């Protein structure tokens with residue numbers, strides 16, 4: 001279980017509890033967080049689940065795969081060093097309290 005806080009570009013913040021193994025994309029779409037679309041359902045093929053992870057904790061996350069890095073080239077908003085695809089990050093107790101910021105647009 002991990003508590004994750006999503007901060008949308010508008011500043012609206014939503015905190016949800018995610019069961020272990022759920023992706024941050026699933027947590028957002030299942031809880032009405034508008035800033036993540038997740039159009040491909042989590043197969044790393046659409047880049048509409050772009051998020052910016054809290055920089056102070058980004059080293060705690062598993063490194064992005066080659067496929068995720070390639071797909072990050074297709075994000076609609078600015079790509080930053082802390083850009084990740086939310087469908088590729090799975091909840092675990094180690095991520096408890098993580099804050100992710102969402103971009104202005106996903107398409």
Ligand code: FES
Pocket residue numbers: 025037038039040041042043044045046047048049071085086087088
């Ligand atoms: S949901 Fe499509 S790349 Fe993440």
